[in-house]
Amino acid sequence: MSNTAEDDPAEDDAAEAGGDLGGGALEAAVVEFGRHLRAERDVSPHTLRAYLGDLRDLCAHAAEAGATRPADLDVGLLRAWLARQHAMGRSRATLARRTAAARAFTGHLHRIGALESDPGLLLGTPQRRRTLPAVLTRDDAGRLLDEMDAEGPLGLRDLAVLEVLYATGVRIGELCGLDIDDLDAGHRTIRVLGKGGRERTVPMGEPAARAVEDWLRAGRPALAEEGSGPALFLGARGRRLHPTSARRMVHARIAEVGGMPDMAPHGLRHSAASHLLEGGADLRSVQEILGHASLQTTQLYTHVSSERLKRVHRQAHPRGARDE
Known part of the structure; x- marks a missing residue:
């Protein structure tokens, strides 16, 4: 099982994410962080790039205020930086992430002795509007997978990727990190390495297992090369499929089917979770399948099933048939 995904030259190495910072003690502290x-x-590389981008912005703001050392950071400077972000119209999600980045940074500086106290503890966290993207209907999901052109090695791969994404609800980075040995074909499960290095075993149905089997039998051998390694899914150049390439493929494949919303791989994850709940799965089971650390995150999906609950209420409650 691997966390590394290749086959996309546009992806910057996360180790270089802080490399364009200039000199100065504060900038050096960000690189070390x-x-x-x-x-x-x-x-994850995505979180690393986001945090370092946020802290580069903080460094620029601090430099304007004459703060160039870690010891110059205080809660007033941090709040002024966040207030500027708010004035610039940054979204709540961005403000929440930048607050988290600042807290993580000042907490680290305090632990290593670069700050006498941790000013990040005094920062409030903007409340995020937790919304879910559009999800596929059951019929649309079936139409997408049943009507897909799966000719040739890439067609077999694309079908297998979409089947696994929808069947298991795994994140795109988790899927691209899968190795062949992570697949248990006999039990129709995959072993997934999720956020925080947490490992879980996720079941998948027969259509997904069959699509993966077809890919391994007739698709992967045609693309595999010396540098392919143990990767389950390969890109067109024979290296491990990269999340960016996989996202592009998902958008393109969904666009080929008329009458469906544009959807990223995460939309298939949301669709899988919503359809599990609609089918009667309990929240704890869905939490385990998705790899959520908190049940509260899984509960976000319950609102997608509100129409189903209304139907149950109308059918079961003695006064449920009245117009609402």
């Missing part, structure tokens, strides 16, 4: 996140916290 990036190394700490990558080596010891095992954050």
Whole structure:
């Protein structure tokens, strides 16, 4: 099982995410913090790039205020930086992430002795509007997978990728990190390495298992080369399929089917979760399948099933048939 995905030259190496910072003690501290996140916290490359981008912006703001050392950071400077972000119209999600980045950074500086106290503890966290993207209907999901052109090695791969995404609800990075040995064909399960290095086993149905089997039998051998390694899914050049390439493929394949909303791989994850709940799965089981650390995250999907609950209410409640 691997966390590394290749086959997309547009993806920057996460280790270089802080490399364009200039000189100065504060900037150097950000670069060192990036190394700490990558080596010891095992954050995803996406989170690493986002945090270092946020902290580059903080460094620029601090420099304007004459703060060039870690010891110059205080809660007033941090709040002024966040207030500027708000004035610039940054979304709540961006403000929440930048607050988290600042807290993580100042907490690290305090732990290593670069700050006497941690000003990040005094920052409030903007409330995020937790919304879910559009999800496929059951019929649309069936139409997408049943009508797909699966000719040739890439066609077989695309069908297998979409079947697995919808069947298991795994994140796109988790899927691209799968190795062949992570597949248990006999039990129709995959072993997934999720966020925070947490490993879980996820079941998949017969259509997904059959699509993966077809890919391994007739698709992967045609693309595999010396550098393919154990990767389950390969890109067109024979290297491990990269999340960026996979996202592009998902958008393109969905666009080929008329009358369906544009959807990223995460939309298939949401669709899988919503359809599991609509089918009667309990929240704890869905939480385990999706790899959520908190049940509260899984509960977000319950609102998608509100129409089903209304139908049950109309059918079961003695006064449920009245117009609402």
